Amino acid sequence: MPESDRVSAMSSNKYNQIYREISTDIQEGRYEKDDVLPSEHRLVATFDVSRETVRKALNLLQENGFIQKMKGKGSVVIYDSSMDFTVSHLTSFKEIQQLKTKQYTTLAVELEQYPAEQFPHVMQALELSPEDRVWQLIRQRKHEGQTHIVDMDYFLVEMLPGLNTKIAEDSIYEYIEKKLGLTIAYSHKEITFDAMTDEEADLFDHSVPPYVATVRSVVHLNDASPFQYNVSKHLASEFKFVDFSRRFHGE
Amino acid sequence: MPESDRVSAMSSNKYNQIYREISTDIQEGRYEKDDVLPSEHRLVATFDVSRETVRKALNLLQENGFIQKMKGKGSVVIYDSSMDFTVSHLTSFKEIQQLKTKQYTTLAVELEQYPAEQFPHVMQALELSPEDRVWQLIRQRKHEGQTHIVDMDYFLVEMLPGLNTKIAEDSIYEYIEKKLGLTIAYSHKEITFDAMTDEEADLFDHSVPPYVATVRSVVHLNDASPFQYNVSKHLASEFKFVDFSRRFHGE
């Protein structure tokens, strides 16, 4: 194999390439809000692919909030690059939200192994036996010296044997996907607002208001196995969650 | 047209029918978590459709959190009917969340027309002119005598000329979709956490904690026009937002 085989995680099928090309055009302003994309027929000619392939790309654009397709009219751009997509770190599952504006420094406060039975919620969420060993990782996310987020993460030790505080302070997801070759597929999240406990008040330097937005999530891999249990406590006054949803028309 | 034309909003294309049939089977326990669905080949035979049609149905099931497809293996059910999908009213865009457990009574506190310039945020979100007239609708949602949610809604008057408090206390969405024949397509939501204002404290009967979860959303129709601006204030201690997200693999 003489050529570069370093395509990495870049999906290289045709409809994904078309999706990336058009979404970049939208994000960089070559298409503006309310513009109409070229028709499917025209895109078929432009990209020299079949219509179904073009349609897959357009459906991706629609699902991700870039366009709205309209029968008889065309595909209209609905993404406004001037919109506010600032959002708390943890909601990084949605592409748009990768454009995070705040710079955080991450400090690993604790990284220890425990038997799973110490954390019944984790045991249940990750489908563990009481004697399985889990990492408990606690991290502070600071912005301008102020702790905005406290993350508590739980992983099965045997899946992440080499975890250390350096990795924890860089990017765990990069380690998981690039180094271990695992693929993250989906997650369930729950957001609630809670009064701070005393320990939390310490970690947040006794900020006001004494409330946190709690995001609990279970992250699953490709093979549907639950992989990570995360409890992310956000200083309530700094928390913002942004969501784009499509109406479900199947009932 | 001799036959019943009363198909209403029930999408009657093939892949939607297959989607509904299988999702019902999952929700009613005929498939359980970790079961593997029949293969695409088998479903093609069962439903007597082409493979792409079966695949559209399976993709819908995957997008909506019912299954996870795995290359070489099959489609595994990941939906657990025993899971907690209780959620605050406003997040009703996701199908799963229709199974709301709490019973709310709705009281329309105010329904008045104003010039749009009174509400700059609304004017901007709904792309109105200052002199456009908008409805302001304020509703309390009560559970066991306690106000849990205060909704403030804004609509362009000329789009909803017949709005009245009876409709407001029943279902506005039914009125919009069934009576007016409009189709809701998508929405942007923002969730933040705020201290109550004095007016809000009144509407919430001076509950503790004096904090609310604020969900601001702009709802768009089929033709991409912004239709509704909604600010939903939830008593912080009663608020819970549930999200299912798929990892985006296109970058």
Added chain:
DNA sequence: CAGTGGTCTAGACCACCTC
């Protein structure tokens, strides 16, 4: 009417998993 997107088909080739 012509142009648009929505649905559906029958077949092909590939990559992945299990035996």
Added chain:
DNA sequence: AGGTGGTCTAGACCACTGT
């Protein structure tokens, strides 16, 4: 090797939108 899902094609017919 045989079964699974992933991608892609070329073509068809339909429903909706505009002129």
